[in-house]
Amino acid sequence: MHSRNAGAGVAREDSRGGGQGGTKSHRTRARCGGGALMPVTKPPYATLPADLSANALEEQMLARWRDEQIVDKALALGADGSRPSWVFYDGPPTANGRPGIHHVLARTVKDLFCRYRVMKGYHVPRKAGWDTHGLPVEIEVEKALKLDGKQGIEAYGIEEFNKQCRDSVWKYREEWERLVERVAHWQDYKHPYVTYENNYIESEWWALKTLFDKGLLYRGHKILPYCSRCGTSLSSHEVAQGYDEVEDPSVFIALDLQNEDGPGTRRRILVWTTTPWTLVSNAALAVHPDLVYVEVQKKTGRDWTLILAESRADAVLGAGWEERWDVMHRHRGAELAGKKYHRPLDWAEYPDGHHEIIVAEEFVSADDGSGVVHMSPAFGADDYAAGQRHTLAFLQPVNARGEFPPEMPVIGGKFFKDADPLIIEELKKRDVLWKAGTVKHQYPFCWRCDTPLLYYARTSWFVRTTAYADDMMKRNTAVSWTPPETGSGRFGEWLKNNIDWAVSRDRYWGTPLPVWQCDADETHRMAIGSFDELSKAAGKPLGAKFDPHKPYIDADEWSWKCTVCAKGTMRRVSEVIDAWFDSGAMSFAQWHYPFENVDRVTQEFPADYIAEGVDQTRGWFYSLLAIATGLGDALPNNAAGSASPYRHVVVHDLVRDAKGQKMSKSRGNSVNPWEVMERHGADATRLFLVASSQMWVPKNFDETVIREGASRFLITLRNLYQGAFAQYANFGWSPSAKDPNPADRPLLDQWVLSRLASVEQAADQHLDAFDATGAARAVMQFIDDDVSKWYVRLAKRRFYDLESDDSRAAFATLHEVLTVSCRLLAPFAPFLTDWMHRELTGGDSVHFVDYVRNQSAAGRGQSAVGIGQSAVGNAALDAAMAEIRALASAGRAARETAKVNVRQPLSKLVCVTGPIDAAARALIEPLVPILAAELNVKVVEFATSADALVSLEAKANFRALGKVFGKETPLAAAAVNALGADTLAAFERGEPVLVNVEGREHRLTVDDLTIVRKASGAFVVHQEGILFAAIDPTVTPALRAEGIARELVSRTQRLRKETGLEVSDRIILRIAGPALVTGAAETHRQWIAGEVLARSIEITESMASATNVVTVELDDLTAQLALSKDS
């Protein structure tokens, strides 16, 4: 377990080729062992050379992981039931496109929470999946084969076409799998589910049959954008490409209401449309239920009234219409609903269903037209939906080529768009035309041939999701969404407006819809729920090469005599199903349920966690929920009213380019993930994607930000390991019983361990709550700010020794900090943390240890080294150190103001702390030496009110005063701020102090104000909020001498380095200069010699004759230094 040689494949030899590494060894050993070389009892911590790129390091880790088959091990962890399960479902990507940088985000999000849960002691099943059917695949193949639309495909041959599709799906599989491995997405890619495979399809057939038998799968109509030239429907993204601004007719017609009360005044209703050709198929009029409609009568002619929305009267009747028209009635839209009218054109006979009726619909707009909308259910989605709701008659007098029937009067045989002028003419003749003009608006055209598209009702198969929409909404409320508003808003709103799901496609490459119907009477229908059922129905074995895809499944061999009428033949309907149904069925189809693995699905349904992009809201998030809810108790743990198929969803947004532009092929701003890996590595990329901003806001992919953020952070982490820890520990420290207990270590160590414990807890809580950004930021900030900027900087010299308790404490502390930090960062940066953790612990992969030290879950093997110590934060110590650090910062600023280098010692610092509690105050005293050393002052004092240096000022607390004074708060605050120092001193002693504002008297409480101590006098003061640091800038001769001595040491050290001396070389030093310099050198001779390893120091007034003389400037003084190696 602790063999230090185990697999540490990275750069064991020192990169600096035996230079400093070796000599430091001399030096250090000389210091601790009086010059005797001590045998190295343990192989060293591997070095992490700075010139080893992140990419190279990660590639080496990948090789090691491959050797260890670590992914398999991770997947198997706890599979024997020894751990509780935490199930992840993978939303399947299509592999017929190159993986892009946005996939790296998706993979990172999926991976990191799973990785975290493994470390938390769970078994995390996560089967990869591939989405292999559907239109994108077909389009890809169409393009490759240069086929033109459906006719082209059929001419080419469906068998061969589908074969091409099947191959096309795997075009980039190899690259996908390489990238997935490269970014450390640990998932079961060896046993993926593939939606085109027979087992998968059979499970879907089972699901579709289950829905069919429940009456939830039916044939109906769907309005689709349709190109009459190409003879095909267009998908939404195709339509989006073809919008153009056009001028269309804008026609108002006035239709007579049917007079249900017998003869009387003629009442007319004003209707607006931009598609006169659809008036032929008019079935209803729609009004908004809450809108006010006026019924007006012309003052000059009393024989009829006109109804329209009041808010539209100005626009339609003209400004000042009230002078020309009398308002006879006002109706709410809801009151008009149900009234009948006469349609404008009667060329088509109504089939069954309501017609010529006014209905109330929410979608009616009060912003244009007359507030009354004409409804033609075959030619508009809103119209169609309204038609369904009100069972309106369905007229579709336009054929698939976009033409009216030849026998129709006036417009017979005309293309639909060409009928508009003829119809307007006809309306005029019939005296229903009110007004005809034109309007400019966006209209879709076929992107291939520029034909205006037709919203056209097509036959389609539906899942009756409206029958169980309430159940879906109820299940959704139990889902925990990140961010929550996506669940309640985007997805919740969508569910509220849920309509039946059109699941069929008139295409070729997809799961065939398993419905067979009789060619003599199509109401004789059945669904086939398994291949076995098919075999029995058809009366023949499947055969070894059975393929349920088109065209095979539509061949004669899979048809049979209708068992109902015995006349017709049962044949499969021609449609395939929506690829979203494929992916939405994965919760059970990935395991070939219910034909196999019933126990498994029983255990692993529903999922604990899924994660996808926002674009999946209407996609996979919906299809998973819709299928599972529809199936109900046909799935385990899934009766009506139970949970959603997923318990927690993390939704991430898109990745855009550095300027916030969407990435696209046409813009040429797509980012190649491989180049990013090469330049920055997966760790930095993952860390950037997670930490730079919350993942649910669109992310601008900016490599500069990676470099300056995530990469810089990882370099700091590497340096802490290599430069602060390993290079010194390698001289002979390793964790042992000789290390002092944490409670016996210096306060600085206790502090950093306390911070570590707090950060550990924070990261754990954040990840538990699915806040990866919060977790990553907390750990990064700790490493950067607390460990690098403060702990290591202050503790540095303690690593130059090995044996003292002080040094052992420092090593043990830093070792603990680094080891635990690796664990906390492992979900984000899995490569470097694993490398480092193995070195630190003697071989344990970071991915198999507990995420936090006091984890309560069932015990698993983990390193005991350095771990298991107290992991509880000490808030008082944290607060005290924060205060010391704030004072140090203020003190440094004061020194800058005073223009005195930190190297120059000063006598005194006087400071005032902020409001901290008694426990923290007690802890400040022992930390004062840190402050003194940091600011290089001899004495640190804390000022009291009695000090002459200090004056008191009051700062009003508006929050407290506001409650008492209300409107007069500003006056009260001014009165408080004006209180004099004496009054405030009295207040501090507990004497009552009153403020009087506008006759209202109030006795101040401690909450009402904060007392600020201000410095005055000759000191240089820096104030930071309510704390301040005042420094005595006086440089006495003695202090000056000390400062000069420090300067001399600093210059000498630099000189040693420039001269090429090894750090352990002894020297003879000669110093010359003015009396101030020589005097200082004399006074501090001993100390200087110790610092620069000088055997002797010669101090003279001048040394013109010496060789190697260097002149140095010490502020306003000039001195000369000469050194030679003492051999």
Place this chain on the structure above:
RNA sequence: GGGCCAUUAGCUCAGGUGGUUAGAGCGCACGCCUGAUAAGCGUGAGGUCCGAGGUUCAACUCCUCGAUGGCCCA
């Protein structure tokens, strides 16, 4: 046309339940260190908090309307 999100320093982002002088990192300027050096550290300058109204003693924060960008849907 509808829904959701975003808009705070040059860049990336923080800013419970409204409360005094709006914070951090990077970048920039200046400086320190030279035994983490293809590193490390400090100090400082940067903001009409997208705009307009409103509520309130008090608005980055709450409300209304609008602008810009993004996604989804019609």
